Amino acid sequence: MDWLTILTTTVHAAIGWEAVVYGLAAIGVNIHFGYTGLLNFGQAAFMAVAGYGLAVMITVFNAPFWVGIAVGLAGAVLLALVLGAPTLRLRADYLAIVTIAAAEIIRLIFRSVYFKDIFGGSDGRRGFNADFYAMNPYPPGHYGIGPFGFNERTMWLLTVGWSVVLLSCLVVYLLMKSPWGRVLKAIREDEDAVRSLGKNVFAYKMQSLVLGGVIGCFGGFFYGLYNGSVQPDVFGTEMTFFAYTIVILGGAARVFGPVVGAMIFWVLFVFIGNLLAELVANGYIPFMTSIQVGPIRYALVGLGFILLLVYRPQGIFGDKREIAIDAR
């Protein structure tokens, strides 16, 4: 049993790039679902549009890095407007259906043969992160304590990534304490009541969709920058559902819920996976092969979340009183 590897990978997962990417996606979902009550099941599309915006601008059009970022952001805003305009007047469940379909449409366009010259088909795009790492102020080396630590490239990505995460949390904190956030929370409770009090519900929902989409789209940037590539199938529905799981795990409508949720989610995911792999490799679980570890890991994590919803439906940071009100 290689306990050291299990331990280091687990610690790395808590603060690694996955926690950043999924944390940002979850902060966006938290604004949509946790605060406004919008069931946006297309969060992966916002990340895809951003990741591809950056990748395509640099690799295909030879544009500078910041133009790529700008195009990615503009893409996310545009997607929110296009997605929201026809659907935000509908009931919540219709929005869920439309957004999940839109996300799939976008993924299929990115992987289509017709647009292979631009988006690169199912292989996606690679080789667009050189400019980002050229800005790296860390000299080459190992940063960390003993076996825990990252190389200078990962350090740079994580520094920027966690800064964006904290900045997003600050924005969410300020907004949700303000009258603006109060309108959002009120819309989640009952939008007709909010209308009857003279608030333009549609405009607020749209602002919420744009804000959550833009924060989520940074997750798409960091995915592309860390991996040095984007592929269409990365941005499938699974990514959106992971983000939802993280939000519920951390506690919906809590500022740090999605961040802590993302950390715990990846710690559990990596820990269970590596532990099982080691146990199987050392013959402690004779009825399993190492190939089966992957699927079993999903099953166990799923079981964990079922138990969470049964025994702590409000999540880590949630307020039990709020759940009690729903049950009335």
Added chain:
Amino acid sequence: MRDDTMTTSPKKAAALAAFKDLPREPGVPKPDPILIADNVVRRFGGLTAVNVEHVEIQRGSITALIGPNGAGKTTFFNQLTGFDHADSGEWTFNGRKMNGLPAHKVARAGMVRTFQLTKALSKLTVMENMRLGAQGQKGESFFRALVPNLWRGQEDEITARAEELLERFKLDAKREDFAGSLSGGQRKLLEMARALMVKPELVMLDEPMAGVNPALTQSLLGHVKDLREQGMTVLFVEHDMDMVRDISDWVIVMAQGAIIAEGPPDAIMSDERVIDAYLGAHHDAPLSEEELQAQLHEAEAALEAEAEEETAK
């Protein structure tokens, strides 16, 4: 609560004086109408839910809108407040055209409604519910919300006003509780208090007494009367006739989508048209023993004739 059942307050007297010599006809013009609606029609497929030719609501009065189930009262309410669109028709509020306006603009114009099924915002505290009602909040714009100094002063003013209202509605002890933890009657009170945060001129209450504990009824009635005392106009839908008699200055009766009668509350209950609408036109047709016999004979004769025809064939 002030007791104005014994002594008639000046506002009530003024409202009654305005209605004094009005003919009791549907669509009768009022001396100083705040709301005028013309030819408002709403159809659901083949069903005409609302078909109001003309109606006026007197400023500074409490007007009740009554009618049997399915008369179209709530649908008419929804149209006036922008929650449902009308197929045709137009209405003005304070002389300003209101048809086609979305609900939030209707509310901003000063016409605020409550709902039959109370809409307390459960997971917001009572105080947050109240603050939401205030209009023109600087902190409700996205970018200004990020800088608390821009809206904190206004928020304090809003809070002070909300506290005053909560005290009046005896909800001040609950200010930090979730609205979802209140009782049905308290929610009605909160909804009414929240509507007042908008500073409306016309308050439209959709069944304010539905689901309210009898102990709270009197208090709620007092609050409705109080609205008139403060210079607001009240239009409400209600089924409880005792309440209608107790607080309204004028009653408008709807049946099958149309306004069939108007009048003061003590007279309207004995109006032929109203009784017909509620109980059916022939509910009191005499059905004596002789008549019954005669009808039976008629029916028997008809049956016999039919049987003879059958055998003849």
